[in-house]
Amino acid sequence: MTKQAAIIGGGVIGGGWAARFLLSGWDVRVFDPDPEAKRKIGEVLANARRSLPGLFETALPEEGSLSFHDTLEEAVSGAIWVQESVPERLDLKQKVYTSLMEHCAQSAVIGSSTSGFKPSELQEGTARPEQIVVAHPFNPVYLLPLAELVTTEKNTPDVIAKAKEILSAIGMHPLHVKKEIDAHIADRFLEAVWREALWLVKDGIATTEEIDDAIRYGFGIRWAQMGLFETYRVAGGEAGMKHFMAQFGPALQWPWTKLMDVPEFTDELVDLIAGQSDAQSGHHSIRELERIRDNNLVAMMRALKTQDWGAGALLNAQDKHLGANAPEIDETRPIVTVRRAIPLDWTDYNGHMNEARYLQAFCDATDRLMEIIGCDAEYISTGGSYFTAETHIRHLDEVHAGARIEVRTQVLLGEGKKMQLWHEMYEGERLLATGEHMLIHVDLETRRPSIPGPSIKANLTRIATAHANLSKPAGIGASVGVRA
Structure with missing residues (x-):
């Protein structure tokens, strides 16, 4: 019997979740009052169909069915996974959960795409808080495998195990964050880099394109396959991590960054950054940039498969999982x-x-x-x-x-x-x-x-x-x- 997922909110992230589940053989039921939701999800799905299946040497399951519904009650009927991807307003999310609890199965996992709220905040005041977990993905959801699974003591071991099992089955890596914190793990790194980048632009040190070049031609590629600490361990040479930290640790005392200080978002700064970004990428439409991004991600991740490393090792494991159903x-x-x-x-x-x-x-x-x-x-x-x-x-x-x-x-x-x-x-x-x-x-x-x-x-x-x-x-x- 085909498994069923409900997607609440069909924007960029919700559409990505819909594509990930649908191409993994699940039936997907969508609720989004936006009259453009069907078109938007259709466009995301077209990109996913073009790119995701080619990551694997084994065919993905036959697509499930995609349907759009006028009420939450209809959308969650029969769903064993409900993914909430509504705008980042706590009052709105809690209102959605109240309605979800009235209609979804008590055995369903309710995952939130929130990039900042803690699960305890989402669970507050709900009838069955144990059902709600944070399942924070990264765009494009249908290609990038990371999902930060953040839980609290109210989540039972069975709910956590079920969430991990479902995320793994659709080819994702559930990173279980056992101690909640605002913005989880990955977004805190992104925020730190973003703050520093804003200062570099404001102070006239670098343009948006130069900053992007520093990432994509340098440490970004290293991070893609080895992360932060493993990269620095290698940088320590034969002596390893201790040597690296002894050598570069004193630099942490130097005034290299302004991470705790953020420039004011004045109209002048916003116009400066927007103008530089338009000059850098304005000749491409958003859909063209998405396809360029997808092409690059697929090429890098397929290259990592040959080394059975990082995201490539995860894809190889998924290949074996898919092949077992031949x-x-x-x-x-x-x-x-x-x-x-x-x-x-x-x-x-x-x-x-x-x-x-x-x-x-x-x-x-x-x-x-x-x-x-x-x-x-x-x-x-x-x-x-x-x-x-x-x-x-x-x-x-x-x-x-x-x-x-x-x-x-x-x-x-x-x-x-x-x-x-x-x-x-x-x-x-x-x-x-x-x-x-x-x-x-x-x-x-x-x-x-x-x-x-x-x-x-x-x-x-x-x-x-x-x-x-x-x-x-x-x-x-x-x-x-x-x-x-």
Whole structure:
């Protein structure tokens, strides 16, 4: 049965939450009196569909259903997670909670997107305070995995465990903040940097663009993959963190910052900063900047996946979680060896998938077929594997970023040292490309052809025998420029 989430407030953050849940296979019910809510969420969702699925090597679940409702009562009906993302006014939030308590299930978790209020403030005066937690995300919610989960002693262990489980299941990292504080953890850092940046602009030290350059070309990249303390530990060299603190600790006494002093927001300062920002980025629309941001985030986070580090390690874990739900294999039909979306970084200057990525998708399909017959990492560690000897790919149709593809694999030959595979790539039932591949089993010590192990041979023979009953695919044996 599809799980259900209710989104209360459909602005930028609420829309991001809706997209995150929806693309994770949940049904999403939205309540927002704004007549533009459906359009705004639709635009956020379009960006999410384009970018989020491409973070993974495994297809996301089928989208849930999205519906909009005129009352809170309708929106929360059946929801096991309710996310409140209304404006940052405590009286408004508490009024919403009073109404929520009347209509939502007592077992539902109520998460607040608040960036500043403590959960005890949100819980005050409510009928069931144990249901309310802070679940503070970062924009764009559908890409950035951090959710600050802030709780109080009124939250039961079961509620906390359930909140962690649900956030993890939709690919987020629930950072459990066990001792509440205004603005939680991350926003306090952001506020400190923001205050210092305002002074640097006001005092004429740097422009908005120069400050952004200092972050994006310098420590921002380090922070993205290693955080603050781990970065400084490395800066301490072989002597480690103690050496770093001994070396740079005295600098904390120097008048380098004005963190406790904020310039007055005069019209002059606001105009100065707004003008510099317009000059820096005004040639892009907000939607263009969002897409540029999403492209960059996807590229960085996918790069971190190859190192299994930071946000990349979290994505790899989610890949395994998604892959665990793969359907059973039917060996009497072509085997689905790849289900995934096309990432943003797989496209080229023509706006469609680069030809090298067709080969990568087929390589992934071959690797999956090898796993199915038992030629997995454990077997390869014993000294046997398959090498590709010949490949022929036909590019039949174009495919764009965000498209969901499927590769279906047929074993044409499985005898002795040889394995011949036929891959067909589809978007829905539209055939995009075919790949014909001849592989040879190799002894990794001698680097020479060899007979595969008995279990590999038996598994491959079984599938090849079953696939011999399938019709012969069109295009087998074709040469470049010549139809078979």
